[in-house]
Amino acid sequence: MKRWLGKAETTLGNHSDRLNAINIFPVADGDTGTNLYLTVRAAAHAFDPAETAPAAVGDGVFVAAPDPAQNDVGAILALAGQAAMEQARGNSGTLFAVFLGAAAEPLAGHTRLSTPLLAAALNRAQIRAWSALSDPVPGTMLSVMEAAAHAVAAVDQAHNGDDSNQTLGLALDAAVEAALEAVVRTEDQLAALHAAHVVDAGGVGMLLILDCLRSAVLGEGLQDELLDGLHGYDVQAPHIHTDMPRDDGVEVMCTIALSALDAAMMRQRLDEMGDSVIMSQVGGAVDVEGHYRWRIHVHVTDPEPAVAFIRSLGDPTDITVSELAVPRDPDLHAAGVSARDGHEL
Template structure:
């Protein structure tokens, strides 16, 4: 099909078809994970991010390609999950910049937009690594800019061809990919999106957003943060198409009508979320600012939602939430964790809210922003506790109107150690320095299982093998959980060690975990040995040595 120019409707068909295509193939993208551990979530994160983006376009009837791309970028910004999702959101943000103000885009203009997408992605990453999605998007953009095609369909065909060529070269750029005999998973996700763009144009597809069954881990983490006794019964969400500079003023105006409030201004829209007993009153005030869009009202008293925290954790959360005073406290904490036992530990250490997440369950930027809205604090520390959540947390910090400080914790033990070093009487900068310093002193090990056959660093691994990871790298492989754990700890302990902490997961035998602790106490009489039932999924043990 020939398209010398594409308008908003055609762009809508392109992105919706691409989103459906990526959702259908996300498990294949997940399977390209280099490590044979159960954390291959690149496809899931990219798909959830892209689906959040296209939802912003649903039922809008947008004719302008510039307006369509702007809404797509905004949806991706808030829905971004994991590093791959954040990078994808930045690609879409760059494309939106390239198409800004255009009713239609010809092949040259669309090629320029793809180039802006690549530039935006590279800027978002502090230390770009070649052989990843970044390399693929740059290669695709360069081929688009160099193309002489006037038909946008033919342009996208060339882009897909070049993206595939670059993707196939990624194993030569990253030794880890070559050893695992896979291409980069993020790059594959991007290729699927580009192929979706091309197919929609070539086959003149009139796309509709396909609905998929949401598994438990795909439910928004922040939606689970509900009050044990619901004071305000209607979860009300909508967008105001108006002057975003009035966001703070509107927030103050509706503050008395509910709680769990988020009012975020971005360019020419204001995104609102509030729990209230009078949605009509809130909407009547909002309509004075501009046209209302994407109105969604849920009766929370009728809904059964899974809880993020246990009943004890809930008591803690409600206490924090219902005793907020007009004057904000100096410090607040938000942590990401999985496992009731581990979440309770964070709450006991003073964390205000725990977002359920970790491997395979990365919270979105919006999940974090919604949690931030519940905290009446001058300075809010965020503990991601996973390297794949840091970028989404940082993106939340960039768009929030509160002072959010992202501590770059990559593991649960690092997050716990930061909290133990926190001094509520100290100044913000002193606390940041102290907590960042302690991150470097924590050695983290974990015990999980192999999800496929592979070979890593000369070690042959079979599906189902027990893996001992030290700082994310495979150190031990065996058949018995407790033997592998025992051997891994030997690698972790040195003459400076003073404390070993074990967090055992929901697949562990409690008695065997205690027997392991006893053996460690006999072997290391000068060290303090602690053991906790973390109840975490996927990992039999998370181990900290300090």
């Protein structure tokens, strides 16, 4: 699992420029590659010695690192998922963090991956990712997650729950193949992608992450030809997002402890104020008041009412407000730098 996330960090770093170049949905802000890379990097570095010491992560909430001697696959991924969620960037990064944290749950207490466990993990992860968004749509990385999960479930069913490494290899092959097919389909599932003649950037990023999982588990190399022929992904292709209309508004993100009632109110009100609303729990710890911590993401025209509303329900941390109408400078993205760094409030 650590090798998987390390491979994913390197791979997304190498591909961030092309992912940024074709990023036009849900907004053409050209930063999907950067956001995914930074979020996956946070997950991969959750195992660094400085990161794995017990540390405060919220009001009175402490999370201890799992004991590496236990080789608990679920505990390792839960730690990585929480780190990713704490530092998630953008729609794509937040959805990957949701995916990773949810995938960890069925794996808790297990010392190795198997096809039945992988099927359970991917299914839990794709369902949680779909439900995290207030208005999920097909043709995005959600569809890629779903296709991979269904493919692994089909292999598991066909082999009657066999937990051998051989069947696991077949399941991982099927997951990547189904993910690739789902990526190709995205071009015709979303009008914006069809008009621009490109596939979804987040979907391609998720495909790369799944191929890194296959590579890490099977001890095989990445499939270099995997992205050949994907529309808009040729290295000579232009930065598609630079020709798209500039999007007004900002992206607001934060972490906040909420009761179940306040969490429901938060989602309803943010849906009214903006779009691209993503809400997901950060870890499973409950504070002394019985509140869970939530990671919040929303696109709004004016940040002030949104921030004021969020503050009315609690004491948020790590509030960032980032412009969606970024400078159209491909050189920034080629250097792997986000033009939309945002600022904390």
